[in-house]
Amino acid sequence: MRGLIVGALAATMLSGCASMPDQDRTILAGATVGAGVGALIGSASGGPPGGWAGAAIGAAAGGVVGSLIKDNACYIRNRRGEIWRVPCTDQRVRAKACFVGTAPSTLTEVPCPH
Numbered sequence: 001m002r003g004l005i006v007g008a009l010a011a012t013m014l015s016g017c018a019s020m021p022d023q024d025r026t027i028l029a030g031a032t033v034g035a036g037v038g039a040l041i042g043s044a045s046g047g048p049p050g051g052w053a054g055a056a057i058g059a060a061a062g063g064v065v066g067s068l069i070k071d072n073a074c075y076i077r078n079r080r081g082e083i084w085r086v087p088c089t090d091q092r093v094r095a096k097a098c099f100v101g102t103a104p105s106t107l108t109e110v111p112c113p114h
Contacts, residue, residue: 034062
């Protein structure tokens with residue numbers, strides 16, 4: 001019975017993550033992995049108090065690293081020179097220039113899908 005409850009709770013939590021945006025899911029995964037690794041290292045070196053401290057530090061570090069990981073996105077430059085992030089599959093966009101990159105400072109120009 002206990003295994004059934006744990007399995008149902010795990011399935012509920014994992015299905016809730018399916019609707020999260022990719023960036024939030026990456027941050028959560030980084031924090032989770034960081035907390036696990038930090039707890040293992042902290043408990044091995046400092047006992048139970050070290051495990052809690054290691055989990056907290058690992059979760060913070062993992063969340064920061066997870067927030068820095070970004071997928072490529074598509075950007076366009078409109079007639080006024082503004083740069084806008086758009087869905088990469090949007091064929092309705094009329095732009096003067098199209099770009100792909102992880103941030104506006106790292107853009108590479110690509111042919112526009114007209």
